[in-house]
Amino acid sequence: MLTLTDKIRQKKGGLLFYGLTPPKAKHTKEELEIIAAKHIERLNGLDIDGLILYDIQDEADRTDEKRPFPFMETLDPCDYAKNYLDAPLHIPVIVYKAVGKYDKDEFKSWLSARANKDFHTVFVGAASKETKVSIRMREAYALKKELCNDAILGGIMIPERHSVKHDEHLRVFDKIDNGCEFFVSQCVYNLMAAKKFLDDYLAYAKKYNKPIVPIIFTVTPCGSAKTLDFMKWLGISIPLHLEERLKNSENILEESVKLSRDIFEILYFYGKGKGIPIGCNVESVAIRKEEIDASIKLLHEIKSIIDNG
Numbered sequence: 001m002l003t004l005t006d007k008i009r010q011k012k013g014g015l016l017f018y019g020l021t022p023p024k025a026k027h028t029k030e031e032l033e034i035i036a037a038k039h040i041e042r043l044n045g046l047d048i049d050g051l052i053l054y055d056i057q058d059e060a061d062r063t064d065e066k067r068p069f070p071f072m073e074t075l076d077p078c079d080y081a082k083n084y085l086d087a088p089l090h091i092p093v094i095v096y097k098a099v100g101k102y103d104k105d106e107f108k109s110w111l112s113a114r115a116n117k118d119f120h121t122v123f124v125g126a127a128s129k130e131t132k133v134s135i136r137m138r139e140a141y142a143l144k145k146e147l148c149n150d151a152i153l154g155g156i157m158i159p160e161r162h163s164v165k166h167d168e169h170l171r172v173f174d175k176i177d178n179g180c181e182f183f184v185s186q187c188v189y190n191l192m193a194a195k196k197f198l199d200d201y202l203a204y205a206k207k208y209n210k211p212i213v214p215i216i217f218t219v220t221p222c223g224s225a226k227t228l229d230f231m232k233w234l235g236i237s238i239p240l241h242l243e244e245r246l247k248n249s250e251n252i253l254e255e256s257v258k259l260s261r262d263i264f265e266i267l268y269f270y271g272k273g274k275g276i277p278i279g280c281n282v283e284s285v286a287i288r289k290e291e292i293d294a295s296i297k298l299l300h301e302i303k304s305i306i307d308n309g
Helices: 004-009 029-043 077-085 104-112 137-147 159-165 168-177 191-207 225-233 240-247 252-274 289-308
Strands: 016-020 050-053 093-098 120-124 152-157 180-187 215-219 278-284
Touching: 004 120, 004 152, 004 180, 016 289, 029 077, 050 077, 077 093, 104 137, 120 137, 152 168, 159 168, 159 180, 159 191, 168 180, 168 191, 180 278, 191 215, 191 252, 215 252, 225 240, 240 252, 252 278, 252 289, 278 289
Parallel strands: 016 050, 016 278, 050 093, 093 120, 120 152, 152 180, 180 215, 215 278
Antiparallel strands: none
16 A cells, blocks of 8 residues: 555645644643544544644734734644654644744754654745744755655645746746645635646646646635635635625535535646646634534545545
């Protein structure tokens, strides 16, 4: 059976991830153990290739608009995986690393501790150019190559940025040159932006004889109008007609599951038809049981699309 490392390095399509935010740092050890037990019970029943754990950073520098929900520190994803999920969880973990949050010595120590291990990570840059950071992405890539070269490195891809700057494919290929072997998108509601990225990604690869790597599109159920506003605050592009469709629906959560499923299905077959390996990350960042259940429902529907595709 192929491992996650094998699938990524063989550029397989159909990768399926489930994305979680680690618990809030304010929780007691006992509370964290209860939360982790619920996560483990949920996750070990899923047929997925990997679990993504996010490294949350305050993005207030990115916009002058007021954040709809207050920022709260969460556990470091590696600490949560190692201390609460490691033994009972039978799924590979992909940890995000918000590079700019750490000083150089911290980052070097973190990388060195993971050398020569089957380790998967996604480097995330600063929320904006105004954010003060200790390490820039290029330095992070160089340190990873020096200290932890065997680790599987992923990058972030933002389709809506492509529709504005028209250069997201160039950013992706630059990251590939720096060691990235797969990409996870920001949550996708703007279908046209994502399709245009795939067009330009493939065209550039063919023109310059560049390798293409798996593109993992993230989909996220939305449980309320306030959550929708928060997604927009995060920079997720939601076309006006889809925003109105969601806000005017009888059940915004159910409608968002249908919409997310349809968006992924279109992107999966659009990419597959071009020979691009496409996968999916079903994101679950809510704490309400109804929204968590919706994310599981969406994941099963995505799995069916991939299996029958």
